[in-house]
Amino acid sequence: MRNKKLVNYAKYGYLFSIPFIVAFCLFTLYPVIYTFIIGFTDLKGAGNTEWHFLPTVGKNLFANFKDVLTSGTFQKAFKNTWIIWIFNFIPQIGFALLFTAWFTDRRSKVKGTGLFKILFYMPNIITAATLAILFNVLFGYPKGAFNDIFSGVAKVFGVTREAYNFNAHEWPVKIIIAFVQFFQWYGHTMVNLIAGVIGISPEIFEAAEIDGANRVQTFFKVTIPCIRQIMLFVLVTSLIGGLNMFDIPQLYIGTKANNAGLTTNMYIRNQAFGGSYLYNRAAAASVILFIIIVILSSILFYILRDRDEAKLKKLRKQELKAARKGL
Amino acid sequence: MSDNTIKASSIKRNDIILKVVIYIVSIIFSIMTLFPFVMMFANAFKSTYEVQQSTLTLWSAHPFQNLAKNWQVINSKDFHPFVGFLNSFIVATCSTVLNVYFSCLTAYAIQAYEWKFRDAFNGMIMAIMMIPGTVTMIGFYQAVYKLGLVNKLSMLILPSIAAPMVVFFMRQYLQASLSMEIVQSARIDGAGEFRIFNQIVIPLMKPAIATQAIFAYVGSWNNLFMPLILLTDKNKKTLPVMISLLNGDIYRTEYGAIYLGLFVTVLPLIVVYAFLSKYIVEGVALGGVKS
Numbered sequence: 001m002r003n004k005k006l007v008n009y010a011k012y013g014y015l016f017s018i019p020f021i022v023a024f025c026l027f028t029l030y031p032v033i034y035t036f037i038i039g040f041t042d043l044k045g046a047g048n049t050e051w052h053f054l055p056t057v058g059k060n061l062f063a064n065f066k067d068v069l070t071s072g073t074f075q076k077a078f079k080n081t082w083i084i085w086i087f088n089f090i091p092q093i094g095f096a097l098l099f100t101a102w103f104t105d106r107r108s109k110v111k112g113t114g115l116f117k118i119l120f121y122m123p124n125i126i127t128a129a130t131l132a133i134l135f136n137v138l139f140g141y142p143k144g145a146f147n148d149i150f151s152g153v154a155k156v157f158g159v160t161r162e163a164y165n166f167n168a169h170e171w172p173v174k175i176i177i178a179f180v181q182f183f184q185w186y187g188h189t190m191v192n193l194i195a196g197v198i199g200i201s202p203e204i205f206e207a208a209e210i211d212g213a214n215r216v217q218t219f220f221k222v223t224i225p226c227i228r229q230i231m232l233f234v235l236v237t238s239l240i241g242g243l244n245m246f247d248i249p250q251l252y253i254g255t256k257a258n259n260a261g262l263t264t265n266m267y268i269r270n271q272a273f274g275g276s277y278l279y280n281r282a283a284a285a286s287v288i289l290f291i292i293i294v295i296l297s298s299i300l301f302y303i304l305r306d307r308d309e310a311k312l313k314k315l316r317k318q319e320l321k322a323a324r325k326g327l
Numbered sequence: 328m329s330d331n332t333i334k335a336s337s338i339k340r341n342d343i344i345l346k347v348v349i350y351i352v353s354i355i356f357s358i359m360t361l362f363p364f365v366m367m368f369a370n371a372f373k374s375t376y377e378v379q380q381s382t383l384t385l386w387s388a389h390p391f392q393n394l395a396k397n398w399q400v401i402n403s404k405d406f407h408p409f410v411g412f413l414n415s416f417i418v419a420t421c422s423t424v425l426n427v428y429f430s431c432l433t434a435y436a437i438q439a440y441e442w443k444f445r446d447a448f449n450g451m452i453m454a455i456m457m458i459p460g461t462v463t464m465i466g467f468y469q470a471v472y473k474l475g476l477v478n479k480l481s482m483l484i485l486p487s488i489a490a491p492m493v494v495f496f497m498r499q500y501l502q503a504s505l506s507m508e509i510v511q512s513a514r515i516d517g518a519g520e521f522r523i524f525n526q527i528v529i530p531l532m533k534p535a536i537a538t539q540a541i542f543a544y545v546g547s548w549n550n551l552f553m554p555l556i557l558l559t560d561k562n563k564k565t566l567p568v569m570i571s572l573l574n575g576d577i578y579r580t581e582y583g584a585i586y587l588g589l590f591v592t593v594l595p596l597i598v599v600y601a602f603l604s605k606y607i608v609e610g611v612a613l614g615g616v617k618s
Contacts (some may be wrong), residue, residue, distance in 0.1 A: 012520045013440030017448060023488035027467070028458060034466030095356075102349045108342055110349050118604045125600055125607065127549040129567040130592050132573050134363050137585055138382070145366050145382040152383070183360070188611060195612030211528050212555075242571040244459050247551045251574050255361050265461055265552070272465055273556060284467040290462040297457045 032290075038283035039064055046277045064284035074285060076259055077267040079316060080174065084249070084263065085242030087178035088185070093234065096189035101219045103190075104197040106205060117194070120187030128184065132251035135180050141165035173260035177249050184248075189234050196227035236300045243293055264289050364593065371397065378582035400584040401591075404572075405561060408591045418480050418554075418565055419547040422487035423529035426543045427536050429488045430591060434497035435528055438505060449498075455591035456491045460552060468556055478560040483553060493539050500535040501528075538610035541603065548596075566592055 039060055043051035054061050068074050099120070103113040123131065138145040142163035154161035164170045200223070208218045224231075244266040253261035255270065262270075264285065272282035365385070370378055372390035374397075387393055401408070437449050470480050505528065513523045529536070551567040558564050572578075573588045600607065 009440050009520070010442040013436045013442035013445060016432050016436035016440075016524070017483070019429050020489050023429070023485065024455070024491075027461055027486035028455065028489060031463040031466035031470060032458065034469060035462055035464070036466075038465055038469065043469075047472075049469060053501050071343050099353070099356075102353075108346050108349065110346065110353075112353075116353050116357065119360050120348075121596075121604070121608050121611065122600060123360060125545050125549075126593055126596055127551075129549070129551050129572065130365075131572040132588050133570060134367055134589050136574065137582065138363060138366060140382075142581075143379050143382060143582075145362075148381055148383045187360075191608055191611045193499070238455060240459065244461055247549075250551075251571055254574075268461055268464070269552075271558065279465055279469065284464045286465060290459060293459055294458065297490075301457075327617065 012153065018111040035283045036287055037083075038280055038289045041280050043283075044277055044278045044281075048277070048279075051280075064280045066286065067281055068285045068288060073259065073262070074264070074267055077262045077264045080259075080261065081243060081245060081265075082180045084174055084181065084245065084261070085239070087175060088181035089238055091236075092182050092186045092189055092238070093231070095186050096193055096234075097224075099190045100193040100197055101215075101223070103194055104223075105215065106209075107215065117187070117191055121191055122187070123184045124188045126184070128247035129251050131180055131184060132248040135166065135176065135253050139166040139176055141167060168257055170258065170260045173253050173257050177252055177261050180248050180252065181242075181245070185238070189238075192234055193227055193231055195244035197223055200226045232300065232303060236297055239300070240293060240297060243289065243296075364597075365595065366614075367586050367590050370583060371590040373583045373586075375580060375582050375584075376593070378586070394587065397581070397583040397587040400578075400581050401458070401466055401588050404578065406569055406572050406578075406588055407561075408566070408569065408588070410562060411564055411566035411592075412595075414480060414558075414563060415548055415566040418483050419544050421484045423540050423543040425484065426490045426493055427540050428485040430490050430493035430497050430539070431529060431532055431536065432524065433494045434501055435524055437494075438498055438501040438527075439510060440506065452491045452494055456495060464556065467553075471557065478558055478563045478579075480563060482557055483547075483550075483565075486546070490543070493543065496539060497532065497535055500532060504531060537606065541607055541610055578596045 038051065041051040041053055042057055042059070043049075054063055054292065060066065099116075102108075103110055103116070140148075142165075144166075146166070147163045151161050151163065166176060204222055204226070205218065208222050213221065244265055245263045246269070249261040249263050250269075252265050255262060255266075255274075267283045268285045268289070270276075271278045271285060331536055366382060369385045369387075370382060371385045372394050373384075374389075374393045377384070377393070433452075437445055437452075445613055470481075471477055471482050509527060510523055513527055518526070549567060550565075552569065554565045554568045555571065570589070570592055573585050578585050578588070
């Protein structure tokens with residue numbers, strides 16, 4: 001009887017998923033497959049839509065991939081992406097953890113955490129494009145807020161200081177881009193971690209307190225293990241976001257300063273739309289980036305998934321036990 | 328006894344020191360957060376000459392005259408904030424509505440009905456969450472170009488019907504809050520499945536919808552990558568694409584105008600944030616814990 005009913009309604013399951021499936025096939029699946037195909041063709045030139053597979057024009061099938069992987073610019077972009085991400089992520093997770101520890105501390109009961117949370121989170125909703133250009137003018141040369149500050153400080157000590165062109169040197173550019181990224185995301189990460197800590201049962205903390213654990217011990221031995229899951233989640237999303245970094249470096253520096261801030265995503269866009277219209281090479285580069293992201297996130301998701309399932313199994317067992325007791 | 332009191336008082340002193348450190352660092356970070364925006368605001372009221380004298384001064388000799396002049400400079404070139412606003416508004420509003428509505432519908436399809444490919448479909452949604460936008464970009468552009476749909480805002484709106492992340496979140500919410508008994512009793516009352524979804528399930532999901540709608544809106548409003556590639560007509564540009572013009576050579580020495588242009592683009596976001604910040608911050612927390 002029950003089964004019959006379920007069969008009756010099954011068609012609505014299909015019906016209600018149709019819009020998603022159609023939109024997914026049209027706007028994601030088809031373009032992904034098309035991108036993969038273009039990677040193996042000779043498609044280039046503005047406004048050109050005709051293409052041939054590379055072997056039919058007498059070239060190696062993987063020529064585009066080879067071109068990308070051996071290109072110095074791509075290698076630099078790939079390295080830049082990682083450097084910028086690491087310089088952004090380490091302080092981001094560090095400060096987020098520090099503020100989490102402070103704002104959730106049961107003994108000091110810091111006031112105004114609500115306000116600080118709202119303030120720290122704010123840059124996250126501001127358009128990244130705006131932030132990039134804003135920091136670009138603030139780090140301007142010869143006149144910009146930061147040059148003015150440093151010159152002012154130098155003046156106080158009786159030293160005359162030449163204005164420094166932050167945006168013309170390799171490392172300052174990378175570090176500033178990483179900082180803007182940090183500036184935009186540390187509040188977001190902090191809010192996530194705090195929510196995780198609030199979700200921990202207070203009894204665990206009470207037990208730790210009774211056992212005589214101090215603040216530092218409680219944080220490292222109780223809090224962090226309890227929010228590992230969320231930290232992994234933050235890591236995965238930040239890594240995928242970081243490998244796709246585009247807005248901030250593109251508008252902060254573009255290809256200036258000898259490609260100091262060029263990321264893989266910028267490289268892909270520049271290949272296709274930066275004047276050379278090498279769609280095939282751009283497609284090959286995005287397939288490479290895609291494979292890297294899939295491998296990395298599969299590894300991280302595997303770590304996440306395993307623990308989730310273990311937890312679910314435990315829960316199910318407990319439920320079963322409880323149900324038996326109830327009977 | 329006296330030992331204990333000494334210990335207690337030293338603990339108390341440490342507590343106070345810690346608290347002072349917490350407040351100082353938090354205030355430093357607050358200043359760090361606000362500083363760029365204060366600079367932007369102050370310099371929007373300055374003439375180029377004044378900006379070149381010092382960026383840091385917070386006042387100007389003729390603030391409103393300068394403001395008017397900076398505004399003129401902005402509008403004399405390609406940066407048209409209101410066109411950008413209108414386009415961004417259209418794109419963000421339509422895509423948010425589609426995104427949230429169809430994500431609810433898809434999540435409901437997975438949660439409420441038992442169908443043959445349900446688990447496979449659900450697994451697929453989990454898997455495609457990590458497809459980065461970049462890998463669709465070249466193929467998408469080629470297809471759109473072939474069909475002559477470049478510069479159509481609908482090409483930025485329609486893809487949001489399939490938002491795997493939001494479906495995932497909505498389904499988790501449904502798992503916790505939807506009881507099939509309500510659905511069954513509505514069926515007994517003779518309501519159709521589609522009507523049940525619109526009149527019972529959607530109202531039930533209001534809190535999740537509010538959270539996801541805010542993030543979908545902000546995400547769409549701030550998106551630069553796709554619009555930058557698809558929109559070349561200056562009357563179709565969304566706000567972030569407009570903003571990217573401020574970086575070009577056309578405003579190179581008009582510092583006051585650049586700051587004003589940036590300020591204009593930030594102002595609505597800050598006003599909205601002032602009203603919704605509490606919900607937004609809570610929403611982030613909700614999303615993080617659930618995922």
